[in-house]
Amino acid sequence: PWCARLVRAPAAGHRCVHVGTRRLRASKAATEVILNVPETRVSPLENGLQVASEDSGLSTCTVGLWIDAGSRYENEKNNGTAHFLEHMAFKGTKKRSQLDLELEIENMGAHLNAYTSREQTVYYAKAFSKDLPRAVEILADIIQNSTLGEAEIERERGVILREMQEVETNLQEVVFDYLHATAYQKTALGRTILGPTENIKSINRNDLVEYITTHYKGPRMVLAAAGGVCHDELLDLAKCHFGNLPSAPEGGLPPLPPCSFTGSEV
Incomplete structure (x- = not known):
């Protein structure tokens, strides 16, 4: 039936969005799975x-x-x-x-x-x-x-x-x-x-x-x-x-050198 689907009329330059009953059931199942994840x-x-x-x-x-x-x-x-x-x-x-x-x-x-x-x-x-x-x-x-x-x-x-x-x-x-x-x-x-x-x-x-x-x-x-x-x-x-492992020494841990992404052809 038409009421089982929500249809939003598309504005200019936007695509139509459909939310069906199957997707709603999937979202509910996903929520239940998430709730069962241990803290x-x-x-x-x-x-x-x-x-x-x-x-x-x-x-x-x-x-x-x-x-x-x-x-x-x-x-x-x-x-x-x-x-x-x-x-x-x-x-x-x-x-x-x-x-x-x-x-x-x-x-x-x-x-x-x-x-x-x-x-x-x-x-x-x-x-x-x-x-x-x-x-x-x-x-x-x-x-x-x-x-x-x-x-x-x-x-x-x-x-x-x-x-x-x-x-x-x-x-x-x-x-x-x-x-x-x-x-x-x-x-x-x-x-x-x-x-x-x-x-x-x-x-x-x-x-x-x-x-x-x-x-x-x-x-x-x-x-x-x-x-x-x-x-x-x-x-x-x-x-x-x-518990007896040393923490950071005075002055802190050695700084981690920065790594910048360059990229090029291999």
Whole structure:
């Protein structure tokens, strides 16, 4: 029937707008879905670290640490350090050997992983909700107590160099690196995540420690979790395991160099 549709007569230069019953039903359904989304709760620690969670009441959860410390925060000399650190994350801590860490995660039925982007480095775990405290403690141990052993550094250096060779044969990866280099010419966003080969061959333990000391600060971190997560419990865990992380030093964190979009033909 005509009343099931609202029709607005078009003014000069405007197109006609129709709102049918099907669209109204879709809008209502979308509203209901939005209303069922768990509330996002965010709480800061005194050192600047943010704690965020969404509790959907599941029996599993995902918890991770998002750190503003990707390749954008590097310079030409240390480009590739953030990604190198990611490779070193699960190679042992002062508390756990690499084997101990792998067995603990396996016995929990959990999954531990990390990745590096131009903007961030992320360490995260997928686990049963009951194991949230252990997952958070493991993440804290990894980013604060990694041994960064010389033998492991040399081993991962070889792994990264082989990874770079594989990336060079991946047309999609190559194109996107060229796109960034073209779009953000002579700025940090134009650099690759893996860094140049000469940097990977020369990065040493002191470079890794310096990068952690400079960038792994409370104000640059977010501990986020979703699934079967109690926010108050997560906040208490954050205070326990991350409360002693340094905040911004006097004078503030190192300034992030501006990145302007240039663009041109590739």
